[in-house]
Amino acid sequence: MYWSRLLDLPLINDTLTPDTYFKLCNHLHFVNNLHDQDRGDKLWKVRPVINVFRNKCLALPRSKHLSIDEQMIPFSGRCAMRTCVPSKPNPLGLKNFILETSEGLVLDFIIYTGKGTVPDTELKEIDLGASVIKLLTVTVPNNGQHVIYSDRFFTDIKSIELLLSNNISNRYCNEKQND
Known part of the structure; x- marks a missing residue:
């Protein structure tokens, strides 16, 4: 877009050619590829960022009212972790589990990398949804003032028990407790 005739930006056009820009992008690295890295981490090349x-x-x-949900990071390139969720506004990309405020401010996140996203020891006891809740609520104070809102993927008996043991309410738990 920087080099298009409609959006001509002289500062960029006069300084950098498109070929030079793409060469720079192809050689941009966040880690040293020659050093031994944790190859079990599928995101090791961008882990520092x-x-x-x-x-x-x-x-x-x-804040008092928090939400746990999944979101898609739009991405159409080649990547083993790329998924397609047709019900999402951006169906193709990387799945990301997030803890956010009621205003949509992201407080914590876990990028879904397939098997290995959650440690295997976690999955033996509880399912993926409850494991994600456990990992994302580590930083939420357990003072009884926080409410977690979630959809049905993150709402099962183990998830509710986990939240209650941490003194965190869930909207489904509140309805049960009022009966």
Whole structure:
């Protein structure tokens, strides 16, 4: 777009050719490929960027009303973790589990990488939805003031028991407790 005739930006057009830009993009690395990396981590090449972004999210204050949901990071390139969820507005991309405020501010996230997203020891006791809830609510204070809203993927008996044991309410738990 920077080099199109409609959006001509002289600062970019006069400084950098499209070929030079694409050469730079092809050689942009966040880790040294020659060093031994954790090859079990499918995101090892971008893990430093993910960690910086996640640490900034974790530093944000926690509000009373929180939501756990999944979102799609739009991506149409080649990637083993790319999934298609037809019911989403952006159906093709990377699946991301998020903890967010009622205003939509992301407080924590886990990028779904298939098997290995959640440690195997977690999955022996509880399913994927409850495991994600357990990992995302680690930073939520258990002072009894927080309510987690979620859809049916994250709402089962194990998830509710997990939230109640951490002194966190769930909208389904509140309805049960009122009976």
